[in-house]
Amino acid sequence: MTEARIIADLLRQFGTKHRQIELGIGDDAAVLQVGGVRLVWTVDACVEDVHFRRGWLTLSELGERATHAAASDLAAMGAVPLATLANLALPPGFSRAELKLLAKGQARAARALRCPVIGGNLTRADALSLTTTVLGTVSKPLRRDGAKIGDELWLLGNVGLGRAGFLALQTGAKVRSKALGECIAAWRKPRARLRGGTSLIGRAHAAIDISDGLSLDAARLAAASRVRLVIDQQALLGALPEALHAAAKVLGETALTLALVGGEDYALLATGPRHKRPKGAAVIGEVVKGKGVTLRSQGRQRALPARGFDHFR
Amino acid sequence: MTEARIIADLLRQFGTKHRQIELGIGDDAAVLQVGGVRLVWTVDACVEDVHFRRGWLTLSELGERATHAAASDLAAMGAVPLATLANLALPPGFSRAELKLLAKGQARAARALRCPVIGGNLTRADALSLTTTVLGTVSKPLRRDGAKIGDELWLLGNVGLGRAGFLALQTGAKVRSKALGECIAAWRKPRARLRGGTSLIGRAHAAIDISDGLSLDAARLAAASRVRLVIDQQALLGALPEALHAAAKVLGETALTLALVGGEDYALLATGPRHKRPKGAAVIGEVVKGKGVTLRSQGRQRALPARGFDHFR
Numbered sequence: 001m002t003e004a005r006i007i008a009d010l011l012r013q014f015g016t017k018h019r020q021i022e023l024g025i026g027d028d029a030a031v032l033q034v035g036g037v038r039l040v041w042t043v044d045a046c047v048e049d050v051h052f053r054r055g056w057l058t059l060s061e062l063g064e065r066a067t068h069a070a071a072s073d074l075a076a077m078g079a080v081p082l083a084t085l086a087n088l089a090l091p092p093g094f095s096r097a098e099l100k101l102l103a104k105g106q107a108r109a110a111r112a113l114r115c116p117v118i119g120g121n122l123t124r125a126d127a128l129s130l131t132t133t134v135l136g137t138v139s140k141p142l143r144r145d146g147a148k149i150g151d152e153l154w155l156l157g158n159v160g161l162g163r164a165g166f167l168a169l170q171t172g173a174k175v176r177s178k179a180l181g182e183c184i185a186a187w188r189k190p191r192a193r194l195r196g197g198t199s200l201i202g203r204a205h206a207a208i209d210i211s212d213g214l215s216l217d218a219a220r221l222a223a224a225s226r227v228r229l230v231i232d233q234q235a236l237l238g239a240l241p242e243a244l245h246a247a248a249k250v251l252g253e254t255a256l257t258l259a260l261v262g263g264e265d266y267a268l269l270a271t272g273p274r275h276k277r278p279k280g281a282a283v284i285g286e287v288v289k290g291k292g293v294t295l296r297s298q299g300r301q302r303a304l305p306a307r308g309f310d311h312f313r
Numbered sequence: 314m315t316e317a318r319i320i321a322d323l324l325r326q327f328g329t330k331h332r333q334i335e336l337g338i339g340d341d342a343a344v345l346q347v348g349g350v351r352l353v354w355t356v357d358a359c360v361e362d363v364h365f366r367r368g369w370l371t372l373s374e375l376g377e378r379a380t381h382a383a384a385s386d387l388a389a390m391g392a393v394p395l396a397t398l399a400n401l402a403l404p405p406g407f408s409r410a411e412l413k414l415l416a417k418g419q420a421r422a423a424r425a426l427r428c429p430v431i432g433g434n435l436t437r438a439d440a441l442s443l444t445t446t447v448l449g450t451v452s453k454p455l456r457r458d459g460a461k462i463g464d465e466l467w468l469l470g471n472v473g474l475g476r477a478g479f480l481a482l483q484t485g486a487k488v489r490s491k492a493l494g495e496c497i498a499a500w501r502k503p504r505a506r507l508r509g510g511t512s513l514i515g516r517a518h519a520a521i522d523i524s525d526g527l528s529l530d531a532a533r534l535a536a537a538s539r540v541r542l543v544i545d546q547q548a549l550l551g552a553l554p555e556a557l558h559a560a561a562k563v564l565g566e567t568a569l570t571l572a573l574v575g576g577e578d579y580a581l582l583a584t585g586p587r588h589k590r591p592k593g594a595a596v597i598g599e600v601v602k603g604k605g606v607t608l609r610s611q612g613r614q615r616a617l618p619a620r621g622f623d624h625f626r
Binding site: 001003005006007009010013014015018020021024025027029030032034035036037039041042043044045047049050051082083085086087089095096099100103104106107110116117118119120121122123124125126127129131133135137 | 314316318319320322323326327328331333334337338340342343345347348349350352354355356357358360362363364395396398399400402408409412413416417419420423429430431432433434435436437438439440442444446448450
């Protein structure tokens with residue numbers, strides 16, 4: 001089972017055409033028309049021992065992280081959040097003090113994102129998990145399926161740092177390098193790029209947030225838009241932060257691999273015409289006829305497998 | 314820790330006053346004003362080995378059950394659903410065929426509730442769980458805090474059957490009585506009382522859905538409205554279905570206990586003036602000055618502890 005296969009199955013069960021629903025399963029978030037307003041709505045989960053281990057970050061960081069990760073889907077559509085609900089599944093023995101820390105992190109993210117936590121649900125569970133649903137509004141949503149041939153491929157934000165941080169935590173890398181520290185901090189404290197998202201409105205033809213890896217999310221955008229994305233290796237490497245190159249060495253990986261597979265930085269990937277490129281967007285490739293994603297280096301192209309984080313592969 | 318204590322802690326972290334938010338933490342669902350429309354929004358979780366065991370119901374029943382349980386919070390506010398998003402946490406080895414069954418049940422509930430599943434999220438987890446968020450609209454939401462002294466106390470739907478079914482499944486009761494079968498069916502297939510909820514609009518002063526037990530949810534309504542609810546034992550017993558009396562005997566419980574502690578039938582509890590009582594509402598008591606909930610029997614009243622299903626007690 002791959003996630004794509006599962007989603008295709010679910011689409012068959014749930015249908016695609018519903019009154020008031022502009023965009024359903026298959027994009028970063030759903031879009032509804034209500035009272036002349038376009039609502040954007042998403043849900044995201046953060047599960048102990050799947051997405052994180054308790055020792056990897058403080059509970060406050062966890063609450064903050066879960067909220068930013070959920071809001072990132074709104075950023076990908078250029079939406080502005082209204083509010084969030086949080087389902088907290090708490091394991092036995094989870095104390096009042098621990099819950100306060102968790103909520104403190106959620107509240108901090110809520111303030112930063114101007115997206116108050118206005119409700120939710122509490123349940124027991126064996127493992128700690130936070131499921132966050134976010135509602136927002138948008139005038140004209142950025143979708144995955146609008147990329148046009150001839151568009152530039154834009155990257156807003158860093159990719160790879162989160163992946164490097166994750167690997168450093170997972171392997172318990174003992175090296176106390178400044179670069180690794182930066183990567184771990186990036187994994188612990190991702191930020192939903194809401195401003196990046198709204199800066200793309202009226203400029204980008206398509207966008208997606210990179211939550212599961214650049215190559216996998218690029219493949220999703222390419223498939224939805226029925227185009228090929230060409231990623232230029234030199235351009236991508238040039239757009240990567242210095243810390244990633246340094247951390248890659250310590251981890252025995254290449255910066256390129258970390259960047260292509262890394263997703264939990266919640267950068268935005270978008271396509272649009274050159275003359276509309278927003279400030280802060282790095283050009284890392286272009287949109288051409290065809291399908292899939294290729295990596296171009298020294299004049300040669302090779303198909304890039306849709307690698308990344310797929311829970312179900 | 315009790316759930317009430319946890320919620321009070323969370324309220325302190327998250328705050329209560331937010332732009333566009335009419336009603337936040339502490340009611341069945343949150344209420345937002347967007348573009349002149351009142352949105353009602355809720356989230357609910359259904360966790361393996363907490364809310365259900367895999368052998369207790371089919372996966373299709375589970376999908377259906379989780380969706381109705383979540384939509385019940387909208388019923389309690391008199392709202393009409395727009396759509397739902399579902400977060401599915403799937404354990405290792407969960408097959409494509411199993412997922413199809415789960416989604417089939419969700420799709421069936423979605424059709425019955427006119428509330429399409431328009432998105433969601435997939436994640437791995439050790440235990441199977443469904444977290445369902447539902448969005449709806451309402452003209453004037455029924456709240457928990459509007460009960461007035463002199464109101465009748467109304468029950469819409471059954472209480473106790475679900476509890477009896479749960480106990481029968483939990484204890485593995487071997488007796489194949491028709492009554493127990495009815496209780497198990499009630500637990501497996503609860504229905505969100507959307508029509509019951511809308512029938513209360515313009516009639517009831519306050520309402521809540523009974524998800525965690527009549528006595529506990531009555532105590533929540535009483536606390537929110539700063540009144541006392543008096544439940545008349547004879548009236549309550551008279552409103553209970555025959556199957557509950559029969560099942561109680563088999564289970565070695567009393568029908569009264571099952572009714573007071575039972576919640577997973579998703580009946581509605583409301584208060585309102587006699588002349589506005591809707592069709593199908595059973596009068597089981599009244600609203601008086603004071604606080605808490607009392608049970609009146611043969612002219613005597615005794616305080617009813619806020620018993621019921623509290624995950625955190």
